Amino acid sequence: MFAWARERGGGDGQFAMEGARRTAVPFLLRWSVLLGAVACWEPAARAQGSVYFPPPLRVVRHARDLWFSGPARHLFLTRAAEDTILPSLCRMAAGFTLAAVAGIALGLAVGRSRRAYALCNPVLQFARAVPPPALVPVFVVVFALGTPMQVASIAFSAVWPVLINSAEGARATDPLRLQAAAVLRLTAPERLWFLILPSALPRIFAGLRLSLSLSLILMVFSELLPGSDNGIGFTLTDAQTRSDLLTVWAALVLLGALGFLLNTGLLAVEKRLVGPRMSARRTA
Known part of the structure; x- marks a missing residue:
């Protein structure tokens, strides 16, 4: 009986992990392009140091403060x-x-x-x-x-x-x-x-x-x-x-x-x- 409960608990945990994985994968795919663009923009803007293209984190921080x-x-x-x-x-x-x-x-x-x-x-x-x-x-x-x-x-x-x-x-x-x-x-x-x-x-x-x-x-x-x-x-x-x-x-x-x-x-x-x-x- 205890073995059956452990097996069932393990199965429920596996199903929960699979459900979380199914939810996380589409979310990451949906936002991957935006995250990749921001990841490229941030170091490029900091290296360039141009006032016309500020780093995105600085822009977001300014919007929050404002x-x-x-x-x-x-x-x-x-x-x-x-x-x-x-x-x-x-x-x-x-x-x-x-x-x-x-x-x-x-x-x-x-x-x-x-x-x-x-x-x-x-x-x-x-x-x-x-x-x-x-x-x-x-x-x-x-x-x-x-x-x-x-x-x-x-x-x-x-x-x-x-x-x-x-x-x-x-x-x-x-x-x-x-x-x-x-x-x-x-x-x-x-x-x-x-x-x-x-x-x-x-x-x-x-x-x-x-x-x-x-x-x-x-x-x-x-x-x-x-x-x-x-x-x-x-x-x-x-x-x-x-x-x-x-x-x-x-x-x-x-x-x-x-x-x-x-x-x-x-x-x-x-x-x-x-x-x-x-x-x-x-x-x-």
């Missing part, structure tokens, strides 16, 4: 972080939320009707092809400089990927399911909620990921314009004016980290919403 060395009751955010990171995230969140809500609603409405899609598709493709920075002078005239102009430029430019992908997802709904819904006499809201929206979710999230990256880019671009007095974009221009290249590099690293974290969070939401629906659809 934005993340505050008290614990403020989530370690400094006063500079409250004037730099939070305003940018608020503008980006407002613009992205408006783009997501409007894009999903209009996309599902357009995608449900073949005639509406045929009429609106040329306009959608034209609007999507217009470079977002080219529209900034129009928004400056309409909204003047300030936060409303920045939020409007983010929302208007980020809405098109969500709208087009939502329309394509709605059009891809299985016709047999729609016919079954008609036989069961489901109402239009019921068909939208139980058939069209679940079918369009993968395409919707594909558009949301594109819009998220666009929102981050446009958030920085809108803060580079005259009239901005806070935000990450303003910090970049201000540091460049003062020839503070260490802060410039720290802001670039901050933008990369924010983009990665936001995209990871959106992927987690997508996996939570789309994964169970897809598995249930396969089962059905």
Whole structure:
């Protein structure tokens, strides 16, 4: 009996080690390129001694001292972080939320009707092809400089990927399911909620990921314009004016980290919403 318990304990320990190994190997592979680049950059930058390419550890230390060395009751955010990171995230969140809500609603409405899609598709493709920075002078005239102009430029430019992908997802709904819904006499809201929206979710999230990256880019671009007095974009221009290249590099690293974290969070939401629906659809 004791021998069986030892064998079972050894087997459980072996399974735990194998599980840890299976988790660690993909993690190391996923971060190996970044770690290798940093490992090469650090000694090369220290050997060169150029102010234009500081060592990455120095950049990270400067970013921590500048934005993340505050008290614990403020989530370690400094006063500079409250004037730099939070305003940018608020503008980006407002613009992205408006783009997501409007894009999903209009996309599902357009995608449900073949005639509406045929009429609106040329306009959608034209609007999507217009470079977002080219529209900034129009928004400056309409909204003047300030936060409303920045939020409007983010929302208007980020809405098109969500709208087009939502329309394509709605059009891809299985016709047999729609016919079954008609036989069961489901109402239009019921068909939208139980058939069209679940079918369009993968395409919707594909558009949301594109819009998220666009929102981050446009958030920085809108803060580079005259009239901005806070935000990450303003910090970049201000540091460049003062020839503070260490802060410039720290802001670039901050933008990369924010983009990665936001995209990871959106992927987690997508996996939570789309994964169970897809598995249930396969089962059905």
